[in-house]
Amino acid sequence: MKNVHVALTLNGERVEVAFDPAKTLLEVLREDLGLTGTKHGCELGECGACAVLVDGVPVLSCLVLGVECEDREITSVEGLARGPELHPLQTAFADLGAAQCGYCTPGILCTAKALLDEKPQASRGEIAEALAGNICRCTGYLQIFEAVEEAAKRLREGSVRS
Amino acid sequence: MSGPHKRPWNVIGKPSRRVDGRAKVRGETKFADDLYVPRMLWMKLLRSPHAHARIKRISKLEAEEVSGVKLVLTGEDMPIPFGILPVSQDEHALCLDRVRFVGDPLAAVVATDEWAAEEGVNALEVEYEPLTTIASPEEALATPEPRIHEYGDEGNVHKKVAFEFGDAEGSLASSERVFEDFFYYAGNTHLPIEEHATLAAVDPDGKLVVWSSTQTPHYLHRALAKVLGIPAHLIRVVATPNGGGFGGKSDPFNHEIACAKAALVLGRPVKICLTREEVFCVKKDGTIEGMTLETLLDGGAYWSYGVASTFYTGALQTVTYHIPRYGFRGCRAFTNKPPCGPKRGHGTPQPRFALEVQLDKIACELAIDPAELRLKQLAPSNSVTANWLRIGTMNLRQCIEKVVEGSSWKDRRAKLGPGRGLGLACSSYLCGAGLPIYWNDMPQTGVQLRLDRSGEVTAFCGATEIGQGSDHVLAACVAEILGLEPFDVRVVTGDTSLTPVDLGSYSSRVTLMMGNAAIQAAERARFLIADAASEKLGVPQDKLVFAGKRVFLAENPEKGLDWVAALVLAEAKHGTLGTVGSYKPPASPGHYKGAGVGPSAAYSYSAAVVEVSVDPANGWYRCEKIWIAHDIGVSINPVLARGQVEG
Numbered sequence: 104m105k106n107v108h109v110a111l112t113l114n115g116e117r118v119e120v121a122f123d124p125a126k127t128l129l130e131v132l133r134e135d136l137g138l139t140g141t142k143h144g145c146e147l148g149e150c151g152a153c154a155v156l157v158d159g160v161p162v163l164s165c166l167v168l169g170v171e172c173e174d175r176e177i178t179s180v181e182g183l184a185r186g187p188e189l190h191p192l193q194t195a196f197a198d199l200g201a202a203q204c205g206y207c208t209p210g211i212l213c214t215a216k217a218l219l220d221e222k223p224q225a226s227r228g229e230i231a232e233a234l235a236g237n238i239c240r241c242t243g244y245l246q247i248f249e250a251v252e253e254a255a256k257r258l259r260e261g262s263v264r265s
Numbered sequence: 266m267s268g269p270h271k272r273p274w275n276v277i278g279k280p281s282r283r284v285d286g287r288a289k290v291r292g293e294t295k296f297a298d299d300l301y302v303p304r305m306l307w308m309k310l311l312r313s314p315h316a317h318a319r320i321k322r323i324s325k326l327e328a329e330e331v332s333g334v335k336l337v338l339t340g341e342d343m344p345i346p347f348g349i350l351p352v353s354q355d356e357h358a359l360c361l362d363r364v365r366f367v368g369d370p371l372a373a374v375v376a377t378d379e380w381a382a383e384e385g386v387n388a389l390e391v392e393y394e395p396l397t398t399i400a401s402p403e404e405a406l407a408t409p410e411p412r413i414h415e416y417g418d419e420g421n422v423h424k425k426v427a428f429e430f431g432d433a434e435g436s437l438a439s440s441e442r443v444f445e446d447f448f449y450y451a452g453n454t455h456l457p458i459e460e461h462a463t464l465a466a467v468d469p470d471g472k473l474v475v476w477s478s479t480q481t482p483h484y485l486h487r488a489l490a491k492v493l494g495i496p497a498h499l500i501r502v503v504a505t506p507n508g509g510g511f512g513g514k515s516d517p518f519n520h521e522i523a524c525a526k527a528a529l530v531l532g533r534p535v536k537i538c539l540t541r542e543e544v545f546c547v548k549k550d551g552t553i554e555g556m557t558l559e560t561l562l563d564g565g566a567y568w569s570y571g572v573a574s575t576f577y578t579g580a581l582q583t584v585t586y587h588i589p590r591y592g593f594r595g596c597r598a599f600t601n602k603p604p605c606g607p608k609r610g611h612g613t614p615q616p617r618f619a620l621e622v623q624l625d626k627i628a629c630e631l632a633i634d635p636a637e638l639r640l641k642q643l644a645p646s647n648s649v650t651a652n653w654l655r656i657g658t659m660n661l662r663q664c665i666e667k668v669v670e671g672s673s674w675k676d677r678r679a680k681l682g683p684g685r686g687l688g689l690a691c692s693s694y695l696c697g698a699g700l701p702i703y704w705n706d707m708p709q710t711g712v713q714l715r716l717d718r719s720g721e722v723t724a725f726c727g728a729t730e731i732g733q734g735s736d737h738v739l740a741a742c743v744a745e746i747l748g749l750e751p752f753d754v755r756v757v758t759g760d761t762s763l764t765p766v767d768l769g770s771y772s773s774r775v776t777l778m779m780g781n782a783a784i785q786a787a788e789r790a791r792f793l794i795a796d797a798a799s800e801k802l803g804v805p806q807d808k809l810v811f812a813g814k815r816v817f818l819a820e821n822p823e824k825g826l827d828w829v830a831a832l833v834l835a836e837a838k839h840g841t842l843g844t845v846g847s848y849k850p851p852a853s854p855g856h857y858k859g860a861g862v863g864p865s866a867a868y869s870y871s872a873a874v875v876e877v878s879v880d881p882a883n884g885w886y887r888c889e890k891i892w893i894a895h896d897i898g899v900s901i902n903p904v905l906a907r908g909q910v911e912g
Binding site: 180181197212 | 283286287288289290291293296298299301380456457458506507508509510511540541731732904905907912
């Protein structure tokens with residue numbers, strides 16, 4: 104099929120990309136824009152590994168077509184850090200053992216960022232609910248929940264470090 | 266070798282960020298499917314829709330005419346069989362004349378993109394002749410014909426094993442009470458979030474390179490050499506970090522071999538990433554006077570690790586409690602299902618579950634506290650079991666005491682009212698199998714260190730990072746000995762061309778084996794550096810301390826050298842700096858046929874109390890709280906150890 108041409112904002116930068124219109128946002132990100140941080144775990148909308156933010160809202164990029172993203176603002180895991188400086192969520196995940204194999208991590212980070220942007224004081228219950236669609240097979244989730252809480256604390260205190 | 270001054274540990278046992286943690290949270294860890302190279306082609310497999318059928322005919326013509334399709338492979342392109350165990354070479358990269366489970370692959374299509382490959386697969390025409398399907402091990406025992414394989418012990422029995430250590434049957438006859446139970450353990454799958462993926466290419470020198478999400482690059486290396494008929498030294502296997510493994514990436518796989526073959530035929534890079542549906546198809550599982558155990562395993566359609574799995578269902582039953590007489594009979598049957606291999610404790614959790622439930626039944630019947638029943642007959646430290654396993658340190662007692670205390674077991678057990686209760690169970694597992702999968706006298710793991718005047722230390726090891734933190738363990742062990750921090754050590758792992766052989770990330774072996782090899786290599790490097798430093802400082806080697814990126818005098822820390830200065834001296838004195846270390850587990854005292862399964866350099870132990878509530882209306886249960894204690898020896902990094910326990 105003939106490629107479509109789409110312009111969108113990706114991690115704060117305006118980009119233009121041409122791709123097969125049947126491609127999902129996940130495929131466009133990984134294959135056409137070269138950002139492989141977003142993972143595919145099932146491509147069925149079941150596991151949450153491919154979660155990114157579209158206009159600040161977490162979506163499963165395997166269930167969204169690339170053509171739907173014209174002029175939208177996409178944030179993937181690559182957009183969380185500021186240059187070499189990690190986002191507080193990333194720092195907490197790395198320090199507190201919330202990433203083991205790391206495959207579910209990008210989707211969880213994006214989903215958690217949306218939660219904390221909206222609810223800086225999110226409770227353990229709200230964190231668990233927000234991440235209910237993200238499957239992790241390594242950690243048993245406790246270290247993930249604790250890392251989100253720690254990041255929320257650091258964000259409220261306004262501290263960042265790499 | 267005379268070591269330098271003894272000092273407390275600076276790295277081991279301290280919680281820290283894992284050395285690969287930053288890459289993981291930035292999404293920069295390159296998993297196999299994240300690799301994209303120019304001119305890369307895509308592969309898809311045609312998998313059988315039948316559980317058991319003869320392949321009468323495959324027509325490739327239609328598929329080859331699909332736009333974008335470059336190559337169609339079938340079984341005859343790779344007729345040499347392979348398998349993880351030397352005794353069970355019964356798999357083909359693509360089935361030759363028969364498919365044996367739903368999902369058994371019989372053709373591969375390579376095309377310019379994934380969709381064209383898929384279209385090519387759909388265009389393949391296959392004529393099948395369905396055969397009788399066997400769906401359970403009981404059915405396999407009752408159905409000797411048709412045989413799923415033309416070999417195995419008899420009919421559709423793959424393997425039968427039997428042991429008796431002491432007069433186990435006699436002890437049952439003379440015991441005051443005999444308890445007999447039947448337990449069933451449902452099959453399940455590993456389900457790592459990363460699907461299996463492989464990229465194969467021919468490098469500029471004409472040699473094959475295969476990047477794959479494998480737990481066992483060394484075994485894949487051997488299988489590729491065998492099936493492709495290429496000397497192993499012309500093949501490089503790189504184990505990319507695994508997005509979870511759990512045992513499901515520890516066999517050499519059809520897709521890995523077919524992908525490599527396609528790259529060789531086409532002279533272009535070829536990638537395959539399995540779909541979630543395919544991953545489900547690939548692999549799934551299966552005062553005591555004396556004990557006898559019989560296990561019946563649903564083996565699925567191929568041998569895989571089956572012989573070892575069968576032995577493992579019996580081997581480790583003796584390391585938790587003192588069982589003076591022990592009898593075991595195991596049987597693995599062929600069925601038309603995906604082949605069963607190891608998953609999270611290879612053949613051990615299933616019989617352990619049976620043993621623990623039976624102990625609870627005994628405790629209930631005899632009106633003894635289940636914790637007391639276990640505590641009074643623990644296998645002792647530094648002992649040999651009835652089946653000749655040597656137990657070193659054994660702290661299951663403290664584990665049980667901890668969870669009993671934490672859960673207020675004594676006050677609350679059997680007092681929580683209807684529909685709610687506490688249960689206790691214990692377990693144990695290896696720290697690596699005592700013997701390699703193919704028997705040999707070489708080390709099971711090796712570490713090479715490279716150090717130079719810049720201060721850089723690089724540790725090379727064939728171990729595979731599957732999320733468990735093996736890269737960190739390698740860096741931490743080297744850093745501890747050399748007085749550095751883990752982040753000061755660069756690690757290169759899982760590459761059959763660049764790193765010494767390590768047998769793989771399975772059987773909980775890496776920390777113990779690679780860790781010991783790393784310590785040995787680092788101690789040898791420390792010796793070279795201390796030798797040069799002691800000469801410069803005019804003090805004996807054993808007065809030197811390696812800590813805080815310095816080499817200094819124990820009684821006068823001011824007197825010393827910084828790390829780079831010490832390396833410059835060492836390189837000047839000894840020439841280019843490099844050391845090696847290796848590890849092989851101690852020999853086992855058992856010498857009977859089958860004694861190779863079960864021995865380990867150390868056993869870890871755990872006890873858990875679980876509080877469960879059950880809704881009497883519908884039987885739904887809820888796990889309210891879990892208390893767990895593990896005897897893991899020394900924790901290298903408590904953050905990672907906790908993740909392993911909770912996960």
